[in-house]
Amino acid sequence: MPYIKNLEEIVNINSYTKNKEGVDKVGKKMSLWLEEIGFSTKVYKREEIGNHFLHSSTKKSNLPKILLLGHNDTVFPENTFEGFSKDKDWIYGPGVCDMKGGNIVALQALRNVYANNNSIHNVDFLLVSDEESGSDDSKLLSSSLAKEYDYCFVFEAAGQNDEVVSARKGVGTFVINIEGLAAHAGNHYSKGIDANLEASYKLQELVKLTNLELGTTCNVGRIKGGIGANTISPGASITLEIRYTQSHEKSRLLNALETICKTSYVKGSRSHLSGSIQRDVMEQNDKQEKLLEKIYTITGEKLIFEKRGGVSDANIIAAQGTTTLDGFGPYGDGDHTKNERACLKTFEDRINLMTKILSHFQVSK
Numbered sequence: 292m293p294y295i296k297n298l299e300e301i302v303n304i305n306s307y308t309k310n311k312e313g314v315d316k317v318g319k320k321m322s323l324w325l326e327e328i329g330f331s332t333k334v335y336k337r338e339e340i341g342n343h344f345l346h347s348s349t350k351k352s353n354l355p356k357i358l359l360l361g362h363n364d365t366v367f368p369e370n371t372f373e374g375f376s377k378d379k380d381w382i383y384g385p386g387v388c389d390m391k392g393g394n395i396v397a398l399q400a401l402r403n404v405y406a407n408n409n410s411i412h413n414v415d416f417l418l419v420s421d422e423e424s425g426s427d428d429s430k431l432l433s434s435s436l437a438k439e440y441d442y443c444f445v446f447e448a449a450g451q452n453d454e455v456v457s458a459r460k461g462v463g464t465f466v467i468n469i470e471g472l473a474a475h476a477g478n479h480y481s482k483g484i485d486a487n488l489e490a491s492y493k494l495q496e497l498v499k500l501t502n503l504e505l506g507t508t509c510n511v512g513r514i515k516g517g518i519g520a521n522t523i524s525p526g527a528s529i530t531l532e533i534r535y536t537q538s539h540e541k542s543r544l545l546n547a548l549e550t551i552c553k554t555s556y557v558k559g560s561r562s563h564l565s566g567s568i569q570r571d572v573m574e575q576n577d578k579q580e581k582l583l584e585k586i587y588t589i590t591g592e593k594l595i596f597e598k599r600g601g602v603s604d605a606n607i608i609a610a611q612g613t614t615t616l617d618g619f620g621p622y623g624d625g626d627h628t629k630n631e632r633a634c635l636k637t638f639e640d641r642i643n644l645m646t647k648i649l650s651h652f653q654v655s656k
Contacts, residue, residue: 294399302375302384308364308424314341317363328405341420348411355441357414361394362422372629381632388623388633393446400645430607437611445605445617456617458598459573460534465566473525483523484559487516490527492556506536570606578614589651
């Protein structure tokens with residue numbers, strides 16, 4: 292399995308999102324390997340983060356246009372979790388399942404298609420550099436490119452039972468800054484406007500937005516406020532995250548956040564809401580089901596699917612109406628921790644699966 296040596300090469304390069312040099316090194320390695328099988332590379336240069344890379348094959352107008360999607364960055368700063376190792380069952384190291392391992396699955400499948408046909412048509416491979424920090428830069432690029440494709444396959448890790456991912460929650464992060472009025476807690480208590488008290492009322496209203504039956508959560512992850520025990524708090528802030536599985540829930544949540552922010556539960560307090568939806572919801576749909584049926588016809592494998600609470604760049608592509616499935620990387624666990632690993636057997640399984648899918652779309656719709 293020579294592709295495991297390729298994985299070792301890029302795992303041993305630290306590509307923490309803020310390590311531009313390392314992320315770019317991984318991108319250049321992937322570009323080199325893809326150019327060996329006929330892809331052209333367009334580099335979207337960035338000053339402070341890693342560059343984004345779009346690898347394109349030749350086009351045939353009568354075939355579906357397919358986008359493969361991955362990211363080159365990981366969550367681990369230098370000297371925190373580094374190095375590649377393996378045993379007979381598992382591969383260990385930063386990114387082996389999230390998602391350098393997935394990128395290698397896509398690469399090797401493309402190599403197989405090229406070896407069988409001496410060419411590849413209508414398949415492009417986008418590798419971005421900032422997925423782990425929210426894709427704040429790359430999501431504009433991904434969104435604009437998404438509409439050019441019929442199908443998108445994303446190479447985040449497979450499920451434990453080889454599931455692919457048909458749905459992911461939408462997510463947004465917001466901050467409510469609250470302005471009160473400082474006053475001496477002993478001498479002028481009644482003259483103060485308690486921002487901390489206002490935050491406590493808002494907290495209770497925010498928690499009420501959670502609806503677990505609908506898969507909606509509102510988590511207040513951090514509250515800051517006040518300057519000392521003897522002073523009425525002149526300011527406070529609430530940092531919160533919303534997640535939702537349905538588009539109509541997004542509207543409900545956003546409207547409620549505005550209302551909660553504008554309401555002064557403590558007379559005289561004022562509040563300001565900032566933040567945005569980071570990635571919109573990826574909802575399961577009929578087009579995905581038709582694609583899964585087609586994959587069964589192509590491969591003889593009936594893929595099972597799952598819905599995940601976490602987000603990926605699949606959310607961004609799906610939001611543009613492109614038929615999108617995620618989870619085509621190897622199975623792994625411990626991602627975002629020093630215990631990250633990927634199951635060795637599932638590399639070959641996923642490579643074979645994707646080789647069959649891409650080979651089909653080289654000659655047929």
